[in-house]
Amino acid sequence: MKRLPLLAYAYLLSWNACSSSPMASAAGRVAPGMELYQRHCAVCHGVEGDADTMVAGLLLPRPTAFRDGRFKLVSTTNGQPTEHDLIASLRRGLPGSTMMSYGWLADDDLCALAGEVMRLTRLGRAASIQASATAAGTPLGDDDAAALAARLLTRGVAIDTGGDGPLTAARLDDGRRLYTLHCADCHGDDGRGLPVANEWPADGSWLRPRDFTAGYLRGGSSHHELALRLRAGMPGAHMPAVELSRDETAALTSYVRGMIPTEAADHHVQWRRTVRVPRVPTLAGEPPDCAGLEAVRLPLAPLRWRQDAATEVLLRAAHDGGELVLQLDWADATRDDHVVPGQPMGDGAAVQFATGDAAPLFTMGSPTSPVNVWRWHAYDPAAVAGLMDLLTRPPHASLDSRTPALPAPRSESILLHGPASSSSAAGSGLPLRVSTAWHDGRWTVTFRRALAARGAGEVALVSPPALLFALAVWDGSRDRSPASKSITTWHRLELAP
Ligand code: HEC
Ligand code: HEC
Structure with a gap:
């Protein structure tokens, strides 16, 4: 520059x-x-x-x-x-x-x-x-x-989006007519988004027209937000602006809103949430019974967008003054815990904790603010080193032929200092207790660890009582490399005294 x-x-x-x-x-x-x-x-x-x-x-x-x-x-x-x-x-x-x-x-x-x-x-x-x-x-x-x-770059006039007015049958008819005229060619009659047209680049640099029914709206689904998208278009994407009167705008936003499931409107927003961890008298059992604990829903975002990626993790947590239990529960239609030739990884999950007050990058940490990662992988092919270490291996790395047919699952607690961190090398971490189960297209993975740190590489869970954490899950049959996974943003974990 x-x-x-x-x-x-x-x-x-x-x-x-x-x-x-x-x-x-x-x-x-x-x-x-x-x-x-x-x-x-x-x-x-x-x-x-x-x-x-x-x-x-x-x-x-x-x-x-x-x-x-x-x-x-x-x-x-x-x-x-x-x-x-x-x-x-x-x-x-x-x-x-x-x-x-x-x-x-x-x-x-x-x-x-x-x-x-x-x-x-x-x-x-x-x-x-x-x-x-x-x-x-x-x-x-x-x-x-x-x-x-x-x-x-002086900005233009603010677009007047008008009010959304009463919802009548005549108005919805009008909305449907306008939708068919201006939108259906790209978004499809059913609002699910049509595949990218031939002349669009094949490298995925532009996204396909949005599927309204999935609820992934960058800007929100209020009348005002939708009216802005229609009238201004999305200049940074292939979404054109249309000239519409106030009444037409209102009719069209009403019609489009009808395709967005109400519960999905803000479903995928990655807000920072506080997860309160209750103190229970005892955490007996392996894994402990978590059924009675509140499940907190944390949305996931795949690093590389795909329609069929897991969208959320249900997190249940409890401590008994001596140990913390975190149970992750998420949908995964395929159980990938045996090595398949050409498939570089199995399923997996990780919890990472920030060691300082500030959230480092969502993964890997940095030399000044390392992260403590608890990870479980259904198997650990020798060839795939450092599963949290996004940058050490190119995507689509293939399996080493020496990989055993029935490798042991791996679970450990490691400290990462950033992309080039060598502490991520497989096998260098402290052992961690993990129980796993796969039923009816869902994994349940229960991590368990003493609150006190066992060494310099581990975050102490006793003080401070609140700390930042993030989750990641891998889908072995779809995520082709450790660099492909779905993540949450940083949330707060608050342990009850
Ligand atoms: C030329 C194809 C095309 C047409 C025509 C088109 N769209 Fe889109 N639309 C897109 C694409 C592509 C995206 C995804 C943009 C992205 O995020 O990259 C999109 C995204 C959207 C979004 C999502 C906004 C958000 O917050 O994420 C809405 C709502 C939308 N379109 C509504 C409409 C409506 C209503 C019409 C008709 C007036 C319309 N679009 C016409 C291609 C189109
Ligand atoms: C993990 C990577 C990541 C980080 C960190 C990040 N962003 Fe983004 N940001 C993105 C991606 C990816 C998009 C594109 C989303 C899309 O095209 O739908 C984006 C889009 C944006 C946009 C475009 C909105 C628009 O109207 O098109 C703005 C503004 C933005 N980011 C600001 C920021 C600022 C400011 C920060 C720091 C506080 C930040 N981002 C941190 C990944 C990131």
């Missing part, structure tokens, strides 16, 4: 995201938005907003390249997001992708992050303006390019 001189840089920074939050801080200090962005976002969206990172390559959909300036969730006539649009995306996340909710951050931080996203967008536009000007033989100075970029 071409570096801009200080003047142009100050100009770009002076576009405050939210008036309440000072973007540019005192001379010499990094603006808070930049700091937050580098900590929480750069690993996926890229240090300079180009989304050209190792992690981004593992994800589908790919993280948005802010420098390209094309967003999905916008509320203006020219497709440019407002601060409010960006903050709404941060609060909700984009369900159906690995973009989790950042609603747990303070409002000022969200404002500062929205400002940083806009700054990266303007830098990207300024650089591309300069490149085309140079190619045309009329080079443009940095300040001129920055000013032009800022002008081009």
